[in-house]
Amino acid sequence: MTDIAIRTQDILDRLGAGNPFVADGDLVCRSPIDGSEIGRLRSHTADEAADVIGRAQAAFEQWRSVPAPVRGQFVRELGELLREHKDDLGALVSIEAGKIVSEGLGEVQEMIDICDLAVGLSRQLHGLTIATERPGHRMMEQWHPLGVVGVISAFNFPVAVWSWNAALAFVCGDAVVWKPSEKTLLTALGCQALAAEAGRRAGVPEGLSAVLLGDYRIGEVLVDDPRVPLVSATGSTRMGKQVAPRVAARLGRTLLELGGNNAAIVAPSADLDLAVRGIVFSAVGTAGQRCTSLRRIIVHESIKDDLVTRLKAAYETLPIGSPLEASTLVGPLVDQPAFDAFGAAVEQATADGGDLVTGGTAADVEGDGFYVHPAIIDMPKQTEIVKAETFAPLLYVLTYSDLDEAFALHNEVAQGLSSSIFTLNVREAEQFMSVVGSDCGIANVNIGPSGAEIGGAFGGEKETGGGRESGSDAWRAYMRRSTNTVNYSTELPLAQGVEFV
Numbered sequence: 001m002t003d004i005a006i007r008t009q010d011i012l013d014r015l016g017a018g019n020p021f022v023a024d025g026d027l028v029c030r031s032p033i034d035g036s037e038i039g040r041l042r043s044h045t046a047d048e049a050a051d052v053i054g055r056a057q058a059a060f061e062q063w064r065s066v067p068a069p070v071r072g073q074f075v076r077e078l079g080e081l082l083r084e085h086k087d088d089l090g091a092l093v094s095i096e097a098g099k100i101v102s103e104g105l106g107e108v109q110e111m112i113d114i115c116d117l118a119v120g121l122s123r124q125l126h127g128l129t130i131a132t133e134r135p136g137h138r139m140m141e142q143w144h145p146l147g148v149v150g151v152i153s154a155f156n157f158p159v160a161v162w163s164w165n166a167a168l169a170f171v172c173g174d175a176v177v178w179k180p181s182e183k184t185l186l187t188a189l190g191c192q193a194l195a196a197e198a199g200r201r202a203g204v205p206e207g208l209s210a211v212l213l214g215d216y217r218i219g220e221v222l223v224d225d226p227r228v229p230l231v232s233a234t235g236s237t238r239m240g241k242q243v244a245p246r247v248a249a250r251l252g253r254t255l256l257e258l259g260g261n262n263a264a265i266v267a268p269s270a271d272l273d274l275a276v277r278g279i280v281f282s283a284v285g286t287a288g289q290r291c292t293s294l295r296r297i298i299v300h301e302s303i304k305d306d307l308v309t310r311l312k313a314a315y316e317t318l319p320i321g322s323p324l325e326a327s328t329l330v331g332p333l334v335d336q337p338a339f340d341a342f343g344a345a346v347e348q349a350t351a352d353g354g355d356l357v358t359g360g361t362a363a364d365v366e367g368d369g370f371y372v373h374p375a376i377i378d379m380p381k382q383t384e385i386v387k388a389e390t391f392a393p394l395l396y397v398l399t400y401s402d403l404d405e406a407f408a409l410h411n412e413v414a415q416g417l418s419s420s421i422f423t424l425n426v427r428e429a430e431q432f433m434s435v436v437g438s439d440c441g442i443a444n445v446n447i448g449p450s451g452a453e454i455g456g457a458f459g460g461e462k463e464t465g466g467g468r469e470s471g472s473d474a475w476r477a478y479m480r481r482s483t484n485t486v487n488y489s490t491e492l493p494l495a496q497g498v499e500f501v
């Protein structure tokens, strides 16, 4: 066993998740840090998955009647356990997803933050009282628990995305069955062990929180099961286009958080020092493997050379290497296909006339990890490859001369997740956030498109799928609305003045 495998096992022990090497394991778990094997788990069969959903359904039937503020105590326990095990779970995220230490810890902090938000929310799941046209009547709405929520998550935020969904779903009175990415199964098991312990402490029904292990076929069981009224899926647009019609075919609901092709407009008045810092974090943080990663810069022609020169200098000093080293800022790509996609996109963009400013090649790091030099490519125009989401640290530079042109380029892509503008001009900033500006779910000023905090609704438009998670009123997606009209008079007046005697 490698050092990383031993460390993984120790962490899983402390999280109470058991041995990562099971007999007859068909799912091989690897660390992208050095390619080493860190576990072997067994896939659930379709029948087992259906049983898990059945148990979650039974748990839901009890849980839905527990008062919401009491349900909040379960999520409070989970938040406490996450605080206690932040270092371990964060390290596991680094080991399995390849994130640098600070980002692994940041991911767990994001889980703690959503737990805090959900606990508060457990006392605020309010509906409206609505004026009625009928005398002696009252009209109101109540929000009721929905049922079993299916969560499908991606490798890049292997636990935070589950928590955005699960923390809200639990306080809303739902059960959660989670199908994590096959690339980050151990992190999911570590997280589930903490959820199970929180459940024991809070006395929640058995099976309220469950994990399904397997490939897309296990995901399909969740997607097709009529006992799952909501499927929340995070991942590629390709995956979303498969999930959405299947859930729709049984008239279930989906909450989709799919691809992004996020841009930053850099205007002539921009504070370039700030812009460079914001751009570098958003473009190369998490090795460009966030759905919010910055992929396109749309820079005014008057400052383009200056900006590109500064970015090139910043890129060329980036420490690339094991994400477990404190000094590293760029860890590995998750696997060989991700590495190949990066290389193919660089090749295509240069074939389209792009000028490779820096990077674009494999980086020499010990072990069998997939490390690359983040790339900047100056593009003559927005070609098809620029419009595609390549999940890697690859930044395209496009140039504009007037702001309408910048907005047009910005909105020309199919995805609509996150966006930003660097400007000190209030008109430009407001226009960017207005209806004629960015068409994304997130539009920022003087910060990059990534790194959203808990509190705001997270998600995007167009091929990003339209779902909103985590903050604001996202909780409503996990509940069903009941409109109630109560007659406290002795008359029976009908709405719309209808007479029926």
Ligand code: UN1
Binding pocket: 110, 156, 157, 161, 234, 289, 290, 291, 292, 293, 449, 450, 451, 452, 453
């Ligand atoms: C994702 O990449 O799926 O805004 C989520 C951010 C993070 C979440 C990213 N808070 O970058």
